[in-house]
Amino acid sequence: MAPRRGKTKNDDDSGDDSDDYRKKRDRNNMAVKKSRVKSRQKTEETMVRVNQLKSENTVLEEKVKQLTKELNFLKELFLAHAGNNVDAKFQNVDLQKLFGESSDQ
Amino acid sequence: MAPRRGKTKNDDDSGDDSDDYRKKRDRNNMAVKKSRVKSRQKTEETMVRVNQLKSENTVLEEKVKQLTKELNFLKELFLAHAGNNVDAKFQNVDLQKLFGESSDQ
DNA sequence: AGGTATTGCGCAATGA
């Protein structure tokens, strides 16, 4: 596969000339491998996370849609009779505030 | 930095003895670099995506909470008077169905 | 000071 033997030709620093150099390289190679496995796992998890979030999101959007629908129905029903002076007690309620722009946006 | 010069000197196959081998290697090195840049960008984007989704999620959760609150308020208000036989027209509405367990959860 | 962890890079095999 790979023609190992870069033949580092020791040249200078680090007093190790050959054998514990190898030991050191081997240990680093292990570390590299380990680190890369970890990295891949992290990526995997991130992908999973994205999918989780996407589906949670979908569920929540449906819920909002449903709730909004219900709320609008109720408001209409309410207003239809409120304008009719149905019950004096309803006068206590500030309908404008309630139904005008109840929630934001 | 790296004492390149592995000078594959090999002998075997691939009719290229030395010069277009280098060309080939250089091209591949370019391709590798490009591919890795792309990979890193993709990772970056994924991170961004996760954050986007997380905040969208938070917003949606708040919205659901708010809508639920409003809805409950309206239902109570409604029921308080419905039991009072406020308006004959309300008789058309099946209040059990409306307020019983309208939505899930 | 001495180790592991991370990262950029080149090589070679393999995939399109």
Next chain:
DNA sequence: CTCATTGCGCAATACC
């Protein structure tokens, strides 16, 4: 055949 992707080792260097 050319380019893209991937596992791997090396060396630098970040991190403790």
